[in-house]
Amino acid sequence: MARELKVVRLPDGTCLVERFSLASRIDHLLAIVLVLALLVTGIPQKFSDSSWAPGFLRSFGGLDVARTIHRLSGFLLAVHLLTHLLIIAIRKALGRLDLTLLPNMQDVRDGIRTLKYFMGHEPQLPLYPKFHLRQKLEYWLIVLGITLMILSGMTLLFPSFTTSMFAGQIIPAARFVHSDGALLTLVLILGWHVYSAHLSPNVFPFDKTIFTGYMPADDLQKRHGLEYQKFLEGAKPSAPKAEP
Amino acid sequence: MSICKRLPFLIFLASTVSLSSAFSADTEKKTTPCLECHTQSSYRRTQFLHFSAGESLPVFLDRNGWKSSVHADKVSCTDCHTEIRSYPHRTVPPRDKREFSRSVADSCKKCHFAHYTRLLDSIHFKLLAGGVAGTPSCVDCHGSHEIKKADEPRISINLRCGKCHGHIEKEFRNSVHGAALVNEDNKDVPVCTSCHNTHDIVDLRRTEYKLNSYKMCGHCHSDQKRMKKYGLNPYVVTTYLEDFHGQSNLLYSLGAGIPTKVKATCTDCHGSHNITTAKSRDHSNQVRENIATTCRQCHSQATPAFANAWLSHYTPTLVNAPLVWGVKWFFSAFNLLLVLAILSHVLFDLWRYRAHRRRA
Numbered sequence: 001m002a003r004e005l006k007v008v009r010l011p012d013g014t015c016l017v018e019r020f021s022l023a024s025r026i027d028h029l030l031a032i033v034l035v036l037a038l039l040v041t042g043i044p045q046k047f048s049d050s051s052w053a054p055g056f057l058r059s060f061g062g063l064d065v066a067r068t069i070h071r072l073s074g075f076l077l078a079v080h081l082l083t084h085l086l087i088i089a090i091r092k093a094l095g096r097l098d099l100t101l102l103p104n105m106q107d108v109r110d111g112i113r114t115l116k117y118f119m120g121h122e123p124q125l126p127l128y129p130k131f132h133l134r135q136k137l138e139y140w141l142i143v144l145g146i147t148l149m150i151l152s153g154m155t156l157l158f159p160s161f162t163t164s165m166f167a168g169q170i171i172p173a174a175r176f177v178h179s180d181g182a183l184l185t186l187v188l189i190l191g192w193h194v195y196s197a198h199l200s201p202n203v204f205p206f207d208k209t210i211f212t213g214y215m216p217a218d219d220l221q222k223r224h225g226l227e228y229q230k231f232l233e234g235a236k237p238s239a240p241k242a243e244p
Numbered sequence: 245m246s247i248c249k250r251l252p253f254l255i256f257l258a259s260t261v262s263l264s265s266a267f268s269a270d271t272e273k274k275t276t277p278c279l280e281c282h283t284q285s286s287y288r289r290t291q292f293l294h295f296s297a298g299e300s301l302p303v304f305l306d307r308n309g310w311k312s313s314v315h316a317d318k319v320s321c322t323d324c325h326t327e328i329r330s331y332p333h334r335t336v337p338p339r340d341k342r343e344f345s346r347s348v349a350d351s352c353k354k355c356h357f358a359h360y361t362r363l364l365d366s367i368h369f370k371l372l373a374g375g376v377a378g379t380p381s382c383v384d385c386h387g388s389h390e391i392k393k394a395d396e397p398r399i400s401i402n403l404r405c406g407k408c409h410g411h412i413e414k415e416f417r418n419s420v421h422g423a424a425l426v427n428e429d430n431k432d433v434p435v436c437t438s439c440h441n442t443h444d445i446v447d448l449r450r451t452e453y454k455l456n457s458y459k460m461c462g463h464c465h466s467d468q469k470r471m472k473k474y475g476l477n478p479y480v481v482t483t484y485l486e487d488f489h490g491q492s493n494l495l496y497s498l499g500a501g502i503p504t505k506v507k508a509t510c511t512d513c514h515g516s517h518n519i520t521t522a523k524s525r526d527h528s529n530q531v532r533e534n535i536a537t538t539c540r541q542c543h544s545q546a547t548p549a550f551a552n553a554w555l556s557h558y559t560p561t562l563v564n565a566p567l568v569w570g571v572k573w574f575f576s577a578f579n580l581l582l583v584l585a586i587l588s589h590v591l592f593d594l595w596r597y598r599a600h601r602r603r604a
Contacts, residue, residue, distance in 0.1 A: 057500035058500055173568045
């Protein structure tokens with residue numbers, strides 16, 4: 001069904017297991033660049049009455065230039081999101097992809113056990129699949145957040161068009177969605193995503209997996225036990241045959 | 245050393261004290277001989293100053309008018325008429341009346357230098373420098389021999405501007421501000437100079453003027469006490485600044501670049517000299533229509549629904565804008581929950597990590 005996991009052995013004996021394809025890595029890099037461009041040009045507009053916002057915007061060449069950058073990046077991010085979803089759809093249709101980010105009941109059970117572990121009632125974390133519930137939530141919230149930002153942004157960018165179909169209230173409503181949604185996305189990315197991937201003492205200073213595409217097998221065993229087992233099975237493709 | 249440093253100041257102090265005491269008597273002595281001739285009623289008809297361009301001006305002075313002037317006991321005739329140095333007067337008369345009045349008005353700056361420098365920044369001075377002789381000089385607004393306090397009554401300010409800008413003065417009289425000024429000498433409403441400045445009158449074509457105009461309106465319209473007195477909404481400026489147009493103009497005015505086009509501001513919907521009250525239903529309908537018309541100046545496709553995007557200076561409530569209100573509350577609650585979830589995740593993660601390390 002799914003592709004076999006690629007494995008790289010380093011000269012020092014470390015075994016690296018593939019976790020993200022090249023396409024996914026580029027996808028993530030583009031998302032970082034575009035979201036950053038949107039945040040640095042958007043956040044000073046949100047906090048327009050702060051002392052730092054005007055000077056910050058001037059460093060881009062003024063509010064008008066910052067808005068142009070913002071809209072251009074927004075457009076590119078919308079294209080990026082569509083491409084992302086399209087590629088998933090195509091790869092799924094070709095049978096070359098497991099939808100490893102779709103939540104299921106096992107995630108909920110794992111989630112409850114994780115909470116118990118956090119409270120100190122479980123000795124250790126459950127064995128996670130490729131992505132656990134928190135990562136799936138993170139992914140879907142960010143996808144949802146970005147979709148909301150794109151939709152509300154387009155509502156605001158084409159106000160005459162949107163009010164030809166909806167009541168006038170849609171504009172101020174979209175302003176709140178865009179403004180508060182930005183904060184939501186920022187909090188998600190900084191508080192949750194960056195903490196889990198960089199600042200948490202489990203990975204500090206930097207979990208390079210998303211950029212290199214490979215995770216050391218030891219880390220995989222610790223953090224995604226089920227995926228590690230899958231990797232072991234994949235590494236011994238002859239094992240089932242040996243069992244008569 | 246220290247006395248040397250302070251010497252200029254001491255000289256200045258001494259001279260001011262001596263001057264102010266000596267001034268009154270001295271002035272009286274200097275003006276009496278002039279008034280002796282120039283207040284004779286026959287001068288009104290017989291004695292003229294002839295200008296080379298053909299005009300003439302009677303050299304008569306109304307004694308009572310002069311005595312009522314704020315200058316009467318402070319300034320002597322030759323302080324302003326500096327060209328008169330002896331008797332009989334030997335002067336080369338200027339070309340025409342206008343040049344004469346301008347040359348005499350030039351003496352005002354000897355005492356009122358600060359006002360003069362402000363005048364240099366005005367659109368009137370810019371026009372004068374460009375060769376428009378009709379632009380007002382000091383005496384056109386303040387008078388010459390009968391100078392009174394400039395703002396008593398306040399309407400007198402508008403009448404002075406109206407001498408040249410008559411149609412605007414008339415338009416303003418019909419506005420809600422102008423009517424209150426004319427009918428009740430209301431101290432809360434603006435006069436011309438409240439928005440256009442007194443001596444440094446602004447060039448309206450400058451981007452900064454329109455950009456910052458919301459501050460002029462806001463000066464009174466965000467004054468809680470004053471607005472309560474008339475039953476007006478004191479949050480018009482804050483709600484404007486929260487909207488896209490207000491937010492943009494605020495950023496521009498704080499220095500975030502120069503706009504290619506100033507976004508809609510107070511006067512675009514409410515008018516400027518012809519502002520009417522938005523309180524009665526008729527008028528508020530009128531303002532609503534103005535909004536749609538105004539929208540179309542930039543958004544050519546604007547419909548009435550488009551104009552309704554503007555919530556009329558009111559913060560959204562469940563009644564007047566349920567969708568906006570709902571979105572606002574949803575995000576407030578959701579963002580709070582999210583922050584709490586993230587914080588607790590971080591804390592739990594750190595706590596477990598520590599516990600593990602201890603066990604290890």
